[in-house]
Amino acid sequence: MTILIRGGTVVSATGASPVDVLIDGERIVALLEPGSTALGADLAGSAERVIDATGKYVIPGGVDVHTHMELPFGGTAASDTFESGTTAAAWGGTTTIIDFAVQRSGERVQDGLADWHGKASGNCAIDYGFHMIVGGVDDDSLKAMDELSEHEGITSFKLFMAYPGVFYSDDGQILRAMQKAQGNGSMIMMHAENGIAIDVLVAQALARGETDPRFHSLTRPVEMEEEATHRAIMLAKVAECPLYIVHMSAREAVEAVARAQQAGANVFGETCPQYLYLSLEEHLSAPGFEGAKYVCSTPLRSRDDGHQRDLWRFLRTNDLSVVSTDHCPFCFKEQKELGVGDFSKIPNGIGSVEHRMDLLYQGVVTGEITLSRWVEVCATTPARMFGLYPQKGVIAPGSDADIVVYDPNGKTTISVETHHMNMDHSAYEGTVVDGKVATVLSRGSVVVDDDAFTGTKGHGRYLKRGLSQYLR
Amino acid sequence: MTILIRGGTVVSATGASPVDVLIDGERIVALLEPGSTALGADLAGSAERVIDATGKYVIPGGVDVHTHMELPFGGTAASDTFESGTTAAAWGGTTTIIDFAVQRSGERVQDGLADWHGKASGNCAIDYGFHMIVGGVDDDSLKAMDELSEHEGITSFKLFMAYPGVFYSDDGQILRAMQKAQGNGSMIMMHAENGIAIDVLVAQALARGETDPRFHSLTRPVEMEEEATHRAIMLAKVAECPLYIVHMSAREAVEAVARAQQAGANVFGETCPQYLYLSLEEHLSAPGFEGAKYVCSTPLRSRDDGHQRDLWRFLRTNDLSVVSTDHCPFCFKEQKELGVGDFSKIPNGIGSVEHRMDLLYQGVVTGEITLSRWVEVCATTPARMFGLYPQKGVIAPGSDADIVVYDPNGKTTISVETHHMNMDHSAYEGTVVDGKVATVLSRGSVVVDDDAFTGTKGHGRYLKRGLSQYLR
């Protein structure tokens, strides 16, 4: 089938211009100057379907490189399945996710990967890839890193400096995994918090009776993110491997990334919508147990200390390269409630895979970032960073027809009443934002249009990724 | 006429992919997936001309935002006319220049502009725009800044902290011009060297009998560029205007730009090929009067101090945003020779408008920058920075068909024997570089092909520019 998206303004990472987009089957086959007659035929007439994008932006589908569907955590599991999660993503204009397959300690890497393929295969509404969490660095898992990188399309491996006893790697393990990444060209992703020290602070807080959700943030101070970020950078410098720090929330940690970048290192930072909008004072400290909705790690930071303002600045200056969601949804009932009386038992995570594109577009509306930068941090750079470009992340001939028609004059209300994620609450309940996803195409199929989901479970395919194309 | 560029790899600022480019008249009308049959007709058959770009890169034509054709300087004038200079530019894959119109002290801004239009009009082989040098900031010239910005397509104004008595503005004049730029949205460009202090050092050196060309650099120490750069940044912060520092050669000066950027300021830096390749030790200190060929300001720096290495790094990290040439050619005979026995009388300038694309491509070959970054710093960012995007700087439907087919397997020898600039020497004499400009199109016309110039004097049109699209 051929589809012509006509009349819109195509936005790329470098600018915007009026361009018509012709799709044939799963791919974009042509970009056309509107009204040009050079190609002879009346293209609109010949296309099997015409989407009128007049007055709208035509952007590459969002690429969310940090999701956790069905992740077992703290005795429960993230509440979105690959089906519900990818459907919600599509609703919100995200057409690619990269989820984290997990090697648990004591398990083979390959078995963890097989497990994740089992969860995702045949269930996704949009295309998906995997990073691999290496939960137990040893000779076997190091060998597996080569295998996954060469044969399985998994070119990024996540390690944890947090969560001792669960995903935690010590500095020797980290160094060895980084050396392996140096060898095969893959990217190391890092959860950078000093979990060993944080565990002491958590135990001390609980012993003092400080059990409310806000203590989750107070026991994970900025210094523990800054420290781990710096440590990861130093280890990566020794190993000479590229490094990507996930879900950064503290200004001082991003400054460490910025210093490394300016020195020429391939060190990159990601933040998430929650760190740009939500805060310790306003959300995590909500009365009663309400704050539990906002428990995630790294934690929400103090608004008064200016972290939000500075994270937006870092997005402008490219000291932060990517915005992902770290989508890790848990219901309030029965899940978040596991931590009543003990914040350390609250499952960590906020679900927003559906709202990233809208929430970041607010930054365009309020002048925090430019239109091009919106597309860059939400689609183009994530795709380049993780070896999916130009298949994903750009509107270009030959690229997958993953396209969002975005209406800057629409309005979107974020609410548990209307969202499609499997969550009984929303971290942004009642927020009305400017802009609205009008139409979403995934590999040439219209999956969302006119406020209806028209996609199908199983449409989404597994993406074998190449090496990062974003290195300097 | 329709032209199809077929079989090549289109390179953009974000990546590369196989794309065919269809041109109709002066503009690009379509980007096409190679081999797609979605558009029905055999496009190759229907196009009036087909250019085979197999095995070659297809890139937006170079945008050189810093040239000085026919500039009167030091009792002589730059040796390239707009005709010879733009022809040489075309030979080298540059399809747009922005030259500096000059208001001399005591002259009206509008008269200076008219003078430049007179020199350029009808003589250029490629499109051209103008920045305006404001050589005498006063109430009249400030008013003229508004007029030029609103009506004349001149949205960038250059000031000098160097050259007292010639182009120099004092800090009060600079501040007032910056405030004006803040008001009308235009960009302030700055030659950032402390000319007042440098004049003292020059006089002292001459008094000591230090007259050789290398003293040109030794009397313009790094600190005097660093100082002026910092001062310009501070004044721009007070005025809240965007600032672009031209021809940066000193690491410490770029570090000042980098700090301002990281703080979120719209401060940008440009460097030039000479600072990436030539040095005080190897070139400016050549025996006899040979060093005069390499006299330009800011001066060539010490290779031993690592400036070249660091400038490449700054290009990678985007602390430097643009590479232009500061093309300001003078012949050795009679021109450079004005400074025999007194380096301060050597006309300042190096001519390289013809070689920028090739010289920077060497950085791709040697791994200093990526292929995309080459296109970004030589074409896309310059166009965005100075309000020419997407007309220039990108291969997209609707954009001017300014395109270079670049052969990575070719070789280019740089020499006075072969170059097309009006110079009796070359700063890169005998250098053989990898890569070669195969075909150049300017607004849909093939102007260079198969080692022949096929363009015409007067083809180039004046470009009325909009405001910068590169601000944060």
Added chain:
Amino acid sequence: MTILIRGGTVVSATGASPVDVLIDGERIVALLEPGSTALGADLAGSAERVIDATGKYVIPGGVDVHTHMELPFGGTAASDTFESGTTAAAWGGTTTIIDFAVQRSGERVQDGLADWHGKASGNCAIDYGFHMIVGGVDDDSLKAMDELSEHEGITSFKLFMAYPGVFYSDDGQILRAMQKAQGNGSMIMMHAENGIAIDVLVAQALARGETDPRFHSLTRPVEMEEEATHRAIMLAKVAECPLYIVHMSAREAVEAVARAQQAGANVFGETCPQYLYLSLEEHLSAPGFEGAKYVCSTPLRSRDDGHQRDLWRFLRTNDLSVVSTDHCPFCFKEQKELGVGDFSKIPNGIGSVEHRMDLLYQGVVTGEITLSRWVEVCATTPARMFGLYPQKGVIAPGSDADIVVYDPNGKTTISVETHHMNMDHSAYEGTVVDGKVATVLSRGSVVVDDDAFTGTKGHGRYLKRGLSQYLR
């Protein structure tokens, strides 16, 4: 006459211990362990006078290296004569001042110096030295710098980047003076504000009808102090001379000093009590014309922006080395009132030569600085910085007996009712501070004791200073 100061705690720049101090004539001749019988005789019995310092601190007399007695400024003159000013200084525990002799533009340096000797000679209650303001750098004044340094005991020369048309030197003049300082080992002192740009801002403010005193600060933004500080540092780096920035009030400017210091440069910063305690919001913005009392340059800064807090920090970290007063008193009536309706006509200056020791001791009381640091920044370092050590600034055998017995349990009320400066108001009116000057000795003479002035006009002698002893 011999005097024994007994029972007190002698405080030095490195610590404190119980020590008795024996004075013979004008000098300290012995420091003694209390109660030691090693010297045989009953020293207390043999001393002609015994001062009981039990429970009190015994510190070197304060050294205030920045005063302006009788300075002509803005059509009037600083209201303290050398007699009244040095008497007030003595009351406040300061036993040495270094005042600024002035070469006005068009005047010979030597004549300016002679003029100052004329004002001071025979009139001072305490010892005094001179820095020389070089108001017109030219061949003659440069030669004079050598002469003063070698023969007149003047080893520090002040230049102004502010006040165009009055004291202002351009960057070429500054560079030449700095080169001279490099040659003869003297210190360059700098008023670091960009006066050229500030004059533009002032004229614009007045044109907008912004005439109130607070606009004095708003037209001298932080960036203009930061800029000039950085520029001075760069020029000093080229000249390789030591540099001392006077009366620093902006955090960002001190940070420039700190960076230079850490790079190993002999660059130093001074602040004054007014910048530690007074602010734009609380004082300069006082209703009506009250703010005029607080007009000084550099100006008071915003308390909300945290400059005060950071200046205290810089004192702790030695990024600021000295606290002086910049004592430049003007009466409100007839003097400050010259600027009613035009803040730019308000004579610049605050008088506090009498209160520096008390005001800084508050920093000890509130924990901002240690007791030793109080002595260091108020006496020891100033003396070392300007070539007076160990004659001044330390309690040691052979040093001048300039000593303050300071009562930490006393109280001092600062008020126009009680102060001894020739001013009709006080910037600290009604402030009650902990601590009190009990007894002051100047070269062995008790000049203040038991709330009475017992010194004499003319006791103070001119100090020929050596080169700085504080360079690295």
Added chain:
Amino acid sequence: MTILIRGGTVVSATGASPVDVLIDGERIVALLEPGSTALGADLAGSAERVIDATGKYVIPGGVDVHTHMELPFGGTAASDTFESGTTAAAWGGTTTIIDFAVQRSGERVQDGLADWHGKASGNCAIDYGFHMIVGGVDDDSLKAMDELSEHEGITSFKLFMAYPGVFYSDDGQILRAMQKAQGNGSMIMMHAENGIAIDVLVAQALARGETDPRFHSLTRPVEMEEEATHRAIMLAKVAECPLYIVHMSAREAVEAVARAQQAGANVFGETCPQYLYLSLEEHLSAPGFEGAKYVCSTPLRSRDDGHQRDLWRFLRTNDLSVVSTDHCPFCFKEQKELGVGDFSKIPNGIGSVEHRMDLLYQGVVTGEITLSRWVEVCATTPARMFGLYPQKGVIAPGSDADIVVYDPNGKTTISVETHHMNMDHSAYEGTVVDGKVATVLSRGSVVVDDDAFTGTKGHGRYLKRGLSQYLR
């Protein structure tokens, strides 16, 4: 007995002046202006002994706060006993050491301390104190920290980020110990190297057959010192405790200390003579197994990378506060030789307790530091830093008569032939330095004079120390 040191120049941390020093018994009882008759009697006549210091410096005895006498390490033990080590110290003008008592893992802190008292008591030629190495942080040892601080005069506790399985503490243990230090006011000392990562590098090097001594440095890269230093600073910031980083050798690590200091933190750095003079290229890479003599941790760094030059700069700027020796001597025969074929088995340590004062005085001779700074970093600051001031570290009435008469015109040859340490080699073999220890007094007793040791084993007393007096 009374002793008069007459005719010398007393040097303090702030300057130098001609002062006579009178000693009665163990303490200094008076400082006297030479030639003053104010005290009546002919002091020289009345003193029982007169030491003529004409033409010499009179300085406080050196305070070496980092020694390891008799330390068990790597299957052997440091070769100096408290007797031989303190005798050698005295020879070299050091009159106080602070040695490290050791709690081994599994041992009670108090038992480790008792063990060290057993080794030292009755054996020392000069006064000595102890820091406590806490080798196993747990509830018991934390409690012991309070006890030692309050009752035993031990106010500083050393932790190791290096040596996993030996002295290593994890970040949680470190944090807990730091919190304890915050509570009782004591100082945390840190061996800052990432031992976990280093162990991986060491194992990999050995597996590659890289067994020579120089690999000791190559497997402990700069980044691993920089990282651990930063981590320690972050943990101390969370705990709000003072921190002292021992034996720093890497520029980048000191820069981390400098940044923390400038932010106002009580973070301090120490370096040692070996890092100022010896290098990877010149010493550790010596042919054969010679390099083993230079194996210490942190390791010697690359001279080419400029660490030595920068460490001297940091001494000038006070970014480094103290120079100690980290005296940890091992003989080449049988001890260093344990590591033939495996650098990781070479006992870590260089012995120089005898030469610190001479080696640092070379920095005065060559202009790296001033005379006052020599005294400050070798005596005054160490004493203040570790709670010994003014008993030690200063020449003042009431202070212990620990005094060195130093002859700037003498020469000292460093050699195994002449030194008094129990070592069969010298890291500085054959070096001839300017300056010479002429006479040394320890608590009023002449222990070295005229090239003879006149002290006695057991003269040295244990020093109960107070809290640091160097905090901001």
